[in-house]
Amino acid sequence: MSILNLSDFTGSGDVKAQLELAFNAGRLPHAMILEGSKSNLPEILAKAAVCLNDGEKPCGHCPGCVKARAGSHPDIFTIDGDANPRAFPVDAIRQIRSDAYIKPNEAPNKVYVLLGAQNMSEISQNALLKVLEEPPENVLFILTAISATALLPTIRSRAQIFSLEGAHAANDVDLAYMEKLTAAVTAVNEADFLFLTADLMKDKNKLRAVLAQLMLIFRDAAVLRAGGKVCLSGQKEPAAALAAGLTRDRLLLLLSEVQKAQRALDQNANTALLLTTLCANLRAAAGR
Ligand SMILES: [Zn+2]
Numbered sequence: 415m416s417i418l419n420l421s422d423f424t425g426s427g428d429v430k431a432q433l434e435l436a437f438n439a440g441r442l443p444h445a446m447i448l449e450g451s452k453s454n455l456p457e458i459l460a461k462a463a464v465c466l467n468d469g470e471k472p473c474g475h476c477p478g479c480v481k482a483r484a485g486s487h488p489d490i491f492t493i494d495g496d497a498n499p500r501a502f503p504v505d506a507i508r509q510i511r512s513d514a515y516i517k518p519n520e521a522p523n524k525v526y527v528l529l530g531a532q533n534m535s536e537i538s539q540n541a542l543l544k545v546l547e548e549p550p551e552n553v554l555f556i557l558t559a560i561s562a563t564a565l566l567p568t569i570r571s572r573a574q575i576f577s578l579e580g581a582h583a584a585n586d587v588d589l590a591y592m593e594k595l596t597a598a599v600t601a602v603n604e605a606d607f608l609f610l611t612a613d614l615m616k617d618k619n620k621l622r623a624v625l626a627q628l629m630l631i632f633r634d635a636a637v638l639r640a641g642g643k644v645c646l647s648g649q650k651e652p653a654a655a656l657a658a659g660l661t662r663d664r665l666l667l668l669l670s671e672v673q674k675a676q677r678a679l680d681q682n683a684n685t686a687l688l689l690t691t692l693c694a695n696l697r698a699a700a701g702r
Pocket residue numbers: 464465466467471472473474475476477478479480
């Protein structure tokens with residue numbers, strides 16, 4: 415019987431117990447979404463999946479663990495969409511899809527780690543969905559996202575979601591507040607946005623949640639503008655208002671400014687500076 419060894423996991427919370435339960439029950443879920451702050455969990459889980467030890471996994475010293483640690487394991491594939499938001503072109507996902515049906519090279523499992531999956535386009539997510547719907551045996555998909563709500567509902571329903579620190583559900587943010595904040599991006603006066611975000615300087619978790627929701631609203635606006643219908647934010651009105659007033663290029667610029675702010679936050683940027691910069695950049699992107 416194998417047991418998940420999470421002694422190297424630096425995070426905290428209920429997620430440990432949930433993961434141990436899932437793993438120790440025998441079979442790992444074939445797809446999991448880790449939502450919230452970045453952690454070393456994807457590495458640990460990938461290592462556990464290729465570990466050749468019979469007891470605790472990852473053991474840290476078998477050939478599988480050693481190669482995984484060196485980043486040279488032939489059965490672990492990682493795409494880092496946190497470092498590069500454009501890392502998920504649909505071709506890359508299609509390649510993963512066909513590769514997933516080929517047996518592992520040497521490990522008991524094959525692992526695909528998709529970091530920052532909130533940066534996947536709808537087309538790429540739909541391409542991924544095909545393999546999640548009919549998962550090959552012994553394949554594990556590990557997706558990380560700021561929030562699972564940033565992924566299509568169809569993807570979420572095919573994966574087991576684990577919430578880490580900093581995770582938020584859409585209902586954790588005040589929707590009326592988000593509507594005001596979205597309106598402030600295109601308001602005449604830039605003081606509106608700064609006034610609304612003043613409290614976020616002291617609360618990084620809340621700031622993270624607000625940025626994630628803002629990103630979803632901007633993405634919905636871009637989709638609406640292009641004639642699509644998906645509403646991931648659950649806030650159609652502010653998205654529709656933006657879509658009516660801005661070009662698709664401007665909406666995509668807004669989206670990339672929020673992504674920049676999210677990365678800065680992950681790198682522990684000063685929040686006051688982050689918000690002032692974000693305000694100026696969003697307004698410039700909106701042509702204000
Ligand atoms: Zn091992």
